[in-house]
Amino acid sequence: MKSILITGGAGFVGSSLAIDFKKTYPQTNVICLDNLSRRGSELNLPRLAHHDIKFVHGDVRNSEDLNKIGKVDWLIECSAEPSVHAGYNESPAYLINTNLLGLINCLEYLRQFGGQLVFLSTSRVYPIDPLRKLPLQAEGNRFVLKQPFSQLGTSNQGISELFSLEGHRSLYGATKLCGELLIQEYQKMYGLKAIINRCGVLAGPWQMGKVDQGFMALWVARHFFGGALKYMGFEGKGLQVRDVLHVRDLFNLLQIQMNEDSAFETIFNVGGGLKNSISLFELTEMTQSIVGKKPEIGQDPITREADLPFYVTDNKKVMDKLGWSAEISVMQIVEEIALWLKENQATLKPLFQ
Numbered sequence: 001m002k003s004i005l006i007t008g009g010a011g012f013v014g015s016s017l018a019i020d021f022k023k024t025y026p027q028t029n030v031i032c033l034d035n036l037s038r039r040g041s042e043l044n045l046p047r048l049a050h051h052d053i054k055f056v057h058g059d060v061r062n063s064e065d066l067n068k069i070g071k072v073d074w075l076i077e078c079s080a081e082p083s084v085h086a087g088y089n090e091s092p093a094y095l096i097n098t099n100l101l102g103l104i105n106c107l108e109y110l111r112q113f114g115g116q117l118v119f120l121s122t123s124r125v126y127p128i129d130p131l132r133k134l135p136l137q138a139e140g141n142r143f144v145l146k147q148p149f150s151q152l153g154t155s156n157q158g159i160s161e162l163f164s165l166e167g168h169r170s171l172y173g174a175t176k177l178c179g180e181l182l183i184q185e186y187q188k189m190y191g192l193k194a195i196i197n198r199c200g201v202l203a204g205p206w207q208m209g210k211v212d213q214g215f216m217a218l219w220v221a222r223h224f225f226g227g228a229l230k231y232m233g234f235e236g237k238g239l240q241v242r243d244v245l246h247v248r249d250l251f252n253l254l255q256i257q258m259n260e261d262s263a264f265e266t267i268f269n270v271g272g273g274l275k276n277s278i279s280l281f282e283l284t285e286m287t288q289s290i291v292g293k294k295p296e297i298g299q300d301p302i303t304r305e306a307d308l309p310f311y312v313t314d315n316k317k318v319m320d321k322l323g324w325s326a327e328i329s330v331m332q333i334v335e336e337i338a339l340w341l342k343e344n345q346a347t348l349k350p351l352f353q
């Protein structure tokens with residue numbers, strides 16, 4: 001592994017992976033390409049430079065920006081408009097051009113120069129209506145999935161790769177699913193080697209969270225700095241549940257996958273899993289105990305079109321095939337985010353308010 005190009009490499013996941021790769025494999029040439037469209041990504045540039053990671057200011061929508069980098073051994077595709085709410089009541093052009101056209105440019109770049117691919121797909125490829133119709137009940141301060149789990153791909157562990165793909169899924173989810181399909185064609189037609197992970201919620205320090213994406217960092221930051229907080233949708237009680245994966249656990253998985261041929265042949269659901277699942281209400285309690293502040297939480301009962309009441313990743317396939325599971329707890333994630341905010345208050349305060 002002499003060289004890795006990380007597109008979207010100044011973003012949350014891209015910069016975290018870049019630094020972890022460089023720390024673990026100091027001889028590897030790590031290059032990050034990013035157009036800095038995400039507010040706050042520019043704050044990662046000094047971190048990349050500090051770790052001797054080359055930064056290229058470029059855009060995946062422009063194939064020339066990729067081509068002039070030349071051949072690399074791996075391309076980790078982390079550039080995206082990553083919000084599931086993008087495109088609603090606005091033009092979808094940026095979302096489609098970056099997530100889909102950008103990926104096509106990456107595939108063409110790899111076809112011409114060689115090199116292997118890691119694609120960060122999303123749990124959002126699973127359609128909204130079937131997920132909304134899951135039998136849920138409120139138990140304590142969260143929704144839980146009710147037995148008998150009659151829908152294929154559901155169990156007490158959450159949602160597996162067998163869950164239906166029938167139905168609409170948001171433009172974000174659709175661009176990612178189209179991406180998966182294109183990658184599979186490049187695998188068959190051109191012998192591309194690619195890893196596809198359908199990630200649930202990823203979190204950790206250096207996530208520039210905003211209302212429509214990156215809720216973990218935003219939730220902790222608004223407790224820390226102040227600013228509006230409200231439970232949105234599903235009657236405004238904060239019972240909706242997600243599982244959360246620390247980006248360092250994702251790095252640990254990639255290290256296994258990039259050295260394991262069987263990882264190229266399939267698609268994995270990847271997330272924190274049931275033990276790392278948490279409702280928004282529970283996250284509030286946890287955050288308050290760590291940050292030591294108890295701000296008022298508003299309620300907005302209106303459910304947005306792409307909101308889901310419940311998603312927990314069933315990691316059985318990736319655990320069985322590759323022996324990987326998440327090790328970093330939600331509590332540790334919140335503690336790390338809180339510490340990051342504290343240590344970088346002056347820079348981060350304007351971003352989160």
Ligand SMILES: NC(=O)c1ccc[n+]([C@@H]2O[C@H](COP(=O)([O-])OP(=O)(O)OC[C@H]3O[C@@H](n4cnc5c(N)ncnc54)[C@H](O)[C@@H]3O)[C@@H](O)[C@H]2O)c1
Binds near residue numbers: 122199
């Ligand atoms: N964060 C999550 O919870 C999560 C979950 C599942 C999948 N993913 C996927 O992981 C990847 C990384 O997400 P993230 O959370 O780091 O998002 P992010 O917004 O922090 O990072 C994306 C980066 O891509 C850059 N970018 C956007 N458009 C670009 C373009 N046209 N050309 C070049 N760079 C561009 C942005 O400036 C940003 O720095 C995305 O593909 C996302 O879909 C993320």
